[in-house]
Amino acid sequence: MTNKPESTAADIAKAVAGGQLSAVAAVEAALARIKQHDTILNSFTDVTVERARAKARAIDADIAAGKKVGPLAGVPFAVKNLFDVAGLSTRAGSKINRDLAPAKRDATLIERLEAAGAVLVGALNMGEYAYDFTGENVHDGPSRNPHDTTRMTGGSSGGSGSAVGGALVPIALGSDTNGSIRVPSSFCGIFGLKPTYGRLSRARSFPFVASLDHLGPFARSVTDLALAYDAMQGQDADDAACTTRGVEPVSPLLGDPIAGLRVAIAGGHFQKNVFPEAIEAVSRVAKALGATHVVDVPEASRARAAAYVITTTEGASLHLDRLRKRPNDFDPAVRDRLIAGAMVPASLVDRAQKFRRWYRSQVTELFKSIDVLLAPATPCTAPKLGQVNFTLDGVEMPVRANIGIHTQPISFIGLPVVAVPVPLEPLPIGVQIITAPWREDIALRVAHALEQMGVVSAPSPRGL
Amino acid sequence: MAEPLDDYIDAVSKALALPLEEAWRPAVRANLEVSLRFGRLVDEFALPDETEPAPVFTA
Numbered sequence: 001m002t003n004k005p006e007s008t009a010a011d012i013a014k015a016v017a018g019g020q021l022s023a024v025a026a027v028e029a030a031l032a033r034i035k036q037h038d039t040i041l042n043s044f045t046d047v048t049v050e051r052a053r054a055k056a057r058a059i060d061a062d063i064a065a066g067k068k069v070g071p072l073a074g075v076p077f078a079v080k081n082l083f084d085v086a087g088l089s090t091r092a093g094s095k096i097n098r099d100l101a102p103a104k105r106d107a108t109l110i111e112r113l114e115a116a117g118a119v120l121v122g123a124l125n126m127g128e129y130a131y132d133f134t135g136e137n138v139h140d141g142p143s144r145n146p147h148d149t150t151r152m153t154g155g156s157s158g159g160s161g162s163a164v165g166g167a168l169v170p171i172a173l174g175s176d177t178n179g180s181i182r183v184p185s186s187f188c189g190i191f192g193l194k195p196t197y198g199r200l201s202r203a204r205s206f207p208f209v210a211s212l213d214h215l216g217p218f219a220r221s222v223t224d225l226a227l228a229y230d231a232m233q234g235q236d237a238d239d240a241a242c243t244t245r246g247v248e249p250v251s252p253l254l255g256d257p258i259a260g261l262r263v264a265i266a267g268g269h270f271q272k273n274v275f276p277e278a279i280e281a282v283s284r285v286a287k288a289l290g291a292t293h294v295v296d297v298p299e300a301s302r303a304r305a306a307a308y309v310i311t312t313t314e315g316a317s318l319h320l321d322r323l324r325k326r327p328n329d330f331d332p333a334v335r336d337r338l339i340a341g342a343m344v345p346a347s348l349v350d351r352a353q354k355f356r357r358w359y360r361s362q363v364t365e366l367f368k369s370i371d372v373l374l375a376p377a378t379p380c381t382a383p384k385l386g387q388v389n390f391t392l393d394g395v396e397m398p399v400r401a402n403i404g405i406h407t408q409p410i411s412f413i414g415l416p417v418v419a420v421p422v423p424l425e426p427l428p429i430g431v432q433i434i435t436a437p438w439r440e441d442i443a444l445r446v447a448h449a450l451e452q453m454g455v456v457s458a459p460s461p462r463g464l
Numbered sequence: 465m466a467e468p469l470d471d472y473i474d475a476v477s478k479a480l481a482l483p484l485e486e487a488w489r490p491a492v493r494a495n496l497e498v499s500l501r502f503g504r505l506v507d508e509f510a511l512p513d514e515t516e517p518a519p520v521f522t523a
Contacts, residue, residue: 137507309506339495340493342480343492344496348503350507351503354518356521360518415523
């Protein structure tokens, strides 16, 4: 075990458990890489050096004492800074939240990863209050794309995408309300899992849109993604939306054959307003899976519209008091969106929530005849930092508003998705592997098969 | 010149005690116009009267 920068979590854990690598060495390697590259990537807002070293020493002591260690022993990881980390103020990308008292207890998902032996090394940059698709932040500066540091990471979990894409850590956590795990996965060329709504506890994370908020992992391999996911599953009374289903481990199933799965390509909305790279990426994945059947997801454009309405109004509700008291401490663009959100009539929000139930029933019906749906994760590869518009088919369109057009209709009804990276040149781009509710196992198995075929992979960071 | 939504924006900002500086107005109005356009898209879709909202959604 050489402890290379791009070592997977599985490799590190195996080496640590087997005594070929100490947890301290694994953590020091991550800290050194963060120190070397994060002045450029700007993915971390806090590096928890002393905490990480203490945890690593404890793992090594357990191993020396002959104690059994968890499946992620010694694996460094980091979290979007909307997760509570004991001793840090949960800033959620904002200036305002820095005045909060430090969190007294870690978020549930951090506790669960650390119970499996993983070692938290820090908190990650993000778009303010998660209302963002770019990864840019006016207070902390933009996180930068590891394949071209003049480009966006995607957001709002931009630091998570940058840190894993840049191989600073093998695993990171993020949140996804409308695409904030899948977009950075696509732009940064890594794997991301947005589980079924309610699958993973959101306890002690700073919210954005309660109806749509999900948490999930990023990794450089499907095996690592599944390891992290398995370690974090389980009910949690501290999150009212968290499922009471039992833990359903996927890692043992990853190698199961995928022959016989009915795979379809999303048509209509998902094939409009896309650049050729996104079409090429879906085409490569579809070809590898032998998928030719194109299905229309009914009213997907309207679903995106309804997701937009729910997002802006629930977001506004969350921040009303901060908008009144500290309007000048927001990112002005976020503030203006939230103020506008507070002005949307309640009747339209109710319509959007009713439409959501209708749309869910239609898509549930669709999944009776298919097992997997393929769609672009983003309409384009990573735009330039600060880029406002792009031109497609001669039409100029705003970048920020269009980055999430293919992710929003999916998270709107909580479907599980694995975003897989297709390593196109010069920049990677992601494809969504979408399945029926609670079938993360299928999405991860398909992603694993594609990885084995060499169709999808996390490229080495090209910009470092 | 006042835009059609300006009276509404002024009234709601007053009703909710939300600050609104003149410099912010164009961006707030532009965002509200997008939200209302998307809201209309949802509004014009006919749903049965019995349809329940999905406030906390279980997939």
